[in-house]
Amino acid sequence: MDRLARDAQRVYGGPTGYGGGEQQHSHRTYSTLRDPDQYNDPRTRRSLAPSPPPAGRNIFGFGGGGRRRSSHHHHRAARSPSPRRDRGEAERARFHQGQLNLYREDNRAAGERSLEENSRRRSVARDPYGSRNDDGFRRRYHEGELTRHRESNRRAAAEGGDTRDLLREDVMRRYGRMGESVTTGLPVAEGELFCSCSPTTEATMAPENYDIVIVGAGPVGLLLSTCLARWNYKIKHIDMRAEPTPTGRADGIQPRSLDLLRNMGLKRAIMENEPAKVYEVAFWDPKNGQKGIHRTGTWASCPAFIDARYPFTTLLHQGLIERVFIKDMEDNGVHLQRPWRITGFENDGKDITYPVRVSMTHVDGKETEEVxxxxxxxxEGARSFVREQLGVKITHKDPIAHVWGVMDGVVRTNFPDIKMKCTIHSDAGSIMIIPREANMVRLYVQVASSTDADWDPRKQ
Structure with missing residues (x-):
């Protein structure tokens, strides 16, 4: 039963054959409608049942037989015709003809939408990648799937786990037993693998395209990747280390940097690690003509001329800072590829949109990739492969002036400035004190200096 028939039956009661049949009506409410346009008002159309049509006509004003049962008021209207009754009948006929046209149009539109939806579903069943039906895209898609599952197998093998063919299982689970061949575009027989991306076809696979390739997962690279991931750029991010920084390096977050992290919504995650907050830097020097050292001055960690919301330096292990960025990247769909390193890059002019060809390899040398x-x-920091290939040199006035030993720990002492950043000079050497998270302190101890008579920056 189509929509027109269902609605007519709901409003008027009983079966309607469009050409006759029994109809049960009550025309009592018709006299309350003075304006024919009220019939087109959805607020009144369902609640007010129209008056019955004249004898020999169905509810839509067309000819047709059938017996009609009406209320006891009908004999008055049928006994003596009047101009008012004829005008009301004409209005009802026009109303029902308009309703018929409305439902016919609704049925036609619904049919077109159904055809479009069925066509789309058939298209998706043929091509699960959307509207991109070219073989090149399919090959790149499945090559990415193959790489992902190879990485899963490699990790499982390293952990002594199951190394079954995850690629075949995943494809069959997603696409069922029937599909379309990647290389021929023809249907695949039942039981066959949906894609044919075997290792022998790797050389013919087109490199995958990215908006940017980021090399290095220190604070700078991670900050850039985090921002671009939030703006939905397609990113390839690699780092040659297997894990985030295990020991502290650049552990200080300057006041303006903390403002930036707050604007990005990452300050709370940083502060959950309970970092140290340094408001002042103290300077200690030898006493003139006496033994020992004394404080010679202090300096604000964030001078008054710097416009910053948080007037202190935040000190936290770099590895913990990196993990905050990495989690935000992953929440936005970007995953850091470790441990991989870049082996080459070139602007070869083969693709005007993606001009840079980048080669990379796993650090064990068993896998390679080109994008x-x-x-x-x-x-990458000081030992940058990219900078070296571009011939960009770093010029130092004094390349190595001091050699420092670094030690982290919980210190028990009566030194008054142990919770401040301190620079201490003495006749026996120099020390720098930097407070850390978890009630720890970092000590930088000067091991050698270029002013020493036996200066050797490489000596143990």
Missing amino acids: RAKYLFSG
């Missing part, structure tokens, strides 16, 4: 990108960013 194309619009941009290549190096956040």
Whole structure:
């Protein structure tokens, strides 16, 4: 039963054959409607049942037989025709003809939507990647799936776990037993694998395209990746270390940097690690002509001329800072690829949109990958492969002036400035004190200096 028939039956009661049949009505409410446009008002159309049509006509004003049962008021209207009654009948006929046209149009539109939806579903069943039906995209898609499952197998093997063919299981689970061949575009027989991305086809696979390739997962590279991930850029981010920084390096967050983290919504995650807050830096020097040291001055960690919301330096293990960025990246769909390193890059002019070809390899040398990108960013630090290949040199006035030993720990002492950042000079050498999270203190101890007579920066 179509929508027109269902609605007519709901409003008027009983079966309606569009050409006759029994109809049960009550035309008592019709006299309350003075304006024919009220019939088109959805607020009154369902609650007010129209008056019955004249004898020999069905509810839509067309000819048709059938017996009609009406209320006891009907004999008055049928006994003596009047211009008012004829005008009301004409209005009802126009109303029902309009209703019929409305439902016919609704049925036609619903039919078109159904055809479009069925066509889309058939298209999705043929091509699960959306509207991109080209073989190149399919090959790149499945090559990415193959790489992902190879990485899963490699990790499982390293952990002594199950190394079954996860690729085949995942594809069959997603797409069922029937599909479309990647290389031929023809249906695949029942039981066959949906894609044919075997190792022998790797050389023919087109490199995957990215908006940017980021090398290095220190604070700089991670900050860039975090921002771009929030703006939905396609990112390839690699780092040659297997884990975040295990020992402290650049552990200080300056006041303006903390403002930036607050604006990004990451300050709370940083502060959950209970970092140390340094408001002042103290300077200690030898006493003139006496033994020992004394404080010679202090300096605000954030001078008054710096416009900052938080006037202190935040000191926290770099590895913990990196993990905050990495979690936010993963929440936005970007995963850090470890441990991989870059082996080469070139602007070969083969693709005007993605001009940079980037080669990379796993640190064990057993896997390689090549991608194309619009941009290549190096956040590798002092030993940058990218900077070296570009011939960009670092010029130092004094390359190595001091050698420092670094030690973290919980210190028990009566030194008054142990919770401040201190620079201490003495006749026996120099020490720098930096407070850390978890009630720890970092001590930088000067081991050697370029002013020493036996200066050797590499000596043990």
